[in-house]
Amino acid sequence: MTEHSKYHRIIPHVFLILAIFIVVFPIFVVFIASTHTSAEILSAPMPLTPGDKFIENYSRALLEGSENMGASAVTMIKNSLIMALGIAFGKIIISLLAAFAIVFFNFPLKKFCFWSIFITLMLPVEVRIMPTYKIISDLGLLNTYSGLILPMVVSATAVFLFRQFFMTIPKEIVEASQIDGASPMRFFFKILIPMTRTPIAAMFVIQFIYGWNQYLWPLLITTKENYYTLLIGINRMLSGADVQIEWQIVMATTLLALIPPVVVVMIMQKQFVSGMTDTEK
């Protein structure tokens, strides 16, 4: 119907390829740097073709870590993974339960609970760091996994997403389960959870990434190297004079920090996009 001139067909490709180049370029450079020696990176300009130190750098990053820090990437990957999975599963479980209570029951404090959860949407960690830090330290949870995970587990978005989904479930299904004599918890586990698979998957992707990428909170409460997450480790490796920074190790660790969430998004792109755009409403 509209013009099909060559010009109009090529232009979008040009812009999109350019955009992809800008998106990929920094990561490409980081990858290149992670395959060279420190000296090669420091000799300006840095080479733009892969070097031969790939295995050496990555095995050092994974098993020993940078010289100015005592934590290896394996330890940090473990910590990041525990934190990300803890946050993702924690959020999903408590949000499913809360949304189930809010949608399928009528109780006097329902409105109050709903609004209390809703308001947390408005209080990002960044604005309440000091008092939250104090509570965690009073509870003796500094340098623990619980301390890393618990304050991040509340999720207004997950409660809303599940609530919205639960509202769309036909009443007849619930009534049928009642005629069969199923208890509310039986209904929850046997019927509701299996029906909610897709929103749960979407939430999992979003919350896993959220947990993996947390920075300020672990920065505050982890002072022991064996509780560092990858991002905190990278920060520590970079805080020193330029000459001491082992760029090749830092860059290898950066790539290790970047790959897991990216892979999760790429594999579950569909669920992820629908989950993100659904919570908007």
Add this chain to the structure above:
Amino acid sequence: MVKQYEFPNKELPYLLVMPQMIIVFVFFFWPAAQAVWQSFFLQDPFGGRMIFIGFENYLKLFTDPEYWDSFGISSLFSVMVAFFSMVTALFLAVQANKKIRFASFYKTMMIWPYAVATMVAGVLWLFLFNPNVGIIAYALKHSWGIEWSHLLNSKHALLLITLAASWKQIAYNFVFFLAGLQSVPATLIEAAAIDGASHRRQFWQIIFPLISPTSFYLLVMNLVYAFFETFPIIHQVTEGGPGKSTSILVYKVWRDGVVNLDLGSSAAQSVTLMILVIALTVLQFRFIERKVNY
């Protein structure tokens, strides 16, 4: 909305919401209340004495030119990040939404940076612009004679954090704009094309008004992102410097509280920020209720 079936149980729902409510109270309301409480006191950083001083922390804060500087920088930074990342994302979403080959490949390639941590985005661009090893810093120096130094030049510093923060946010905006564009009925566009409207007119007079709710939502989300969630970039790339030229509000709260141990002032700043977030969220919801356009 249609009411969902309701189970008759009286105690069970309390048990079900309990975990969520405990965490909400212990980690949200309690710290928020503490922040409000502490903001009225002068506090010894090593525990012990607290002296009630009323609104003095706020008074000191609002008469401190440094605070207003920080506010100004945060606003400038947020507006730049929101502008760059939204305009770029909308433009690219329009391109990717055309009926072209490889469209789904392009989409995937645009979406994945969402998964890159804000902090990692900071490290990536820091590495490219590092005056000693950065490949872009090298190119700037040898091709254009620009001596890049974000640790000494505050314009460079602001530019670098804006670049890193926008780069990371494009993917998020792209996802929403693309969803918005896909919901514009194709029949409307075809009708306009038959009437002879140019591509430009189709976009500005049909598509753009129809996606205005998405745009508004994204505007608020981008401002919130730049104001509150870019702490990792600032902390990693500039540490608020040179001087205090990139010390945005969230960074200042952290610095005053964690590094300088000025708990009263840090609490007053936290409370001010909370009010700001609440205002933004309320604004968001009032507009969503009105649906902006349609």
